[in-house]
Amino acid sequence: MNIRKTILLGLLATGIMTAAVYTGAGAKVENAYAATTGGHIVCIDPGHQAKGDSTKEPNGPGATVMKARVTGGTHGTTTGLYEYQLTLAVAEQLRKELTARGYTVYMTRTSHDVNISNMERAQYATSVGAEISVRLHANGANSASTSGALALAPSATNPYIAKLAPASQLLSSKVLSSYCAATGIANKGVQANDTMTGINWCTMPVTILEMGFMTNPSDDTNMANSAFQQKMAAGIADGIDAYFKN
Numbered sequence: 717m718n719i720r721k722t723i724l725l726g727l728l729a730t731g732i733m734t735a736a737v738y739t740g741a742g743a744k745v746e747n748a749y750a751a752t753t754g755g756h757i758v759c760i761d762p763g764h765q766a767k768g769d770s771t772k773e774p775n776g777p778g779a780t781v782m783k784a785r786v787t788g789g790t791h792g793t794t795t796g797l798y799e800y801q802l803t804l805a806v807a808e809q810l811r812k813e814l815t816a817r818g819y820t821v822y823m824t825r826t827s828h829d830v831n832i833s834n835m836e837r838a839q840y841a842t843s844v845g846a847e848i849s850v851r852l853h854a855n856g857a858n859s860a861s862t863s864g865a866l867a868l869a870p871s872a873t874n875p876y877i878a879k880l881a882p883a884s885q886l887l888s889s890k891v892l893s894s895y896c897a898a899t900g901i902a903n904k905g906v907q908a909n910d911t912m913t914g915i916n917w918c919t920m921p922v923t924i925l926e927m928g929f930m931t932n933p934s935d936d937t938n939m940a941n942s943a944f945q946q947k948m949a950a951g952i953a954d955g956i957d958a959y960f961k962n
């Protein structure tokens with residue numbers, strides 16, 4: 717390797733180091749994106765990544781139950797789009813929409829080639845001082861006729877973040893109803909879920925929005941469309957506005 721190459725690689729390494737955030741637990745999380753405008757602070761987590769990681773991590777703080785760091789996600793049976801591609805595309809539009817509305821926005825990732833576990837995504841939201849965490853996912857089902865959106869929130873008996881259950885359920889309800897109003901996607905309701913590592917490690921109100929079913933031709937085709945994604949982002953932003961105005 718010549719000197720020029722060595723210097724270039726050194727600069728690249730420096731860039732990578734300055735883009736990293738080290739959480740209290742010592743896990744390295746990519747500081748993928750931060751747009752500061754001074755308003756409420758929102759962390760967006762585009763679900764999944766190019767490759768899942770079946771290495772285990774605790775399901776919550778102090779948990780003995782261990783779950784895969786991050787799963788591979790589903791894909792569009794009509795469009796062929798992967799869930800990790802869809803979630804990032806919508807997240808990018810949501811970031812633009814929220815920033816335009818005056819929010820300070822952080823994203824757990826802005827590329828596909830990362831390895832950030834669900835626990836680390838929650839810890840990242842804490843490390844940036846996020847007031848809420850909005851996690852974007854899409855669903856898959858055995859039946860192609862299953863369609864619609866739903867949101868997941870911790871229950872009042874969650875062993876880790878029961879105190880945040882009412883606010884998380886409110887956030888979930890506001891985001892889901894605004895999202896469905898903006899997109900016309902059917903509202904399948906807010907469901908209590910205490911098994912999600914990325915919820916259980918959160919220290920702020922959190923929602924998982926399952927934006928639609930990638931195994932349903934109509935949901936899949938709509939969600940893959942860029943103009944439709946703008947409606948999705950505007951709907952989610954409307955829900956976030958409604959949550960903070962509550």
Ligand SMILES: [Zn+2]
Nearest residue numbers: 763789853854
């Ligand atoms: Zn998912």
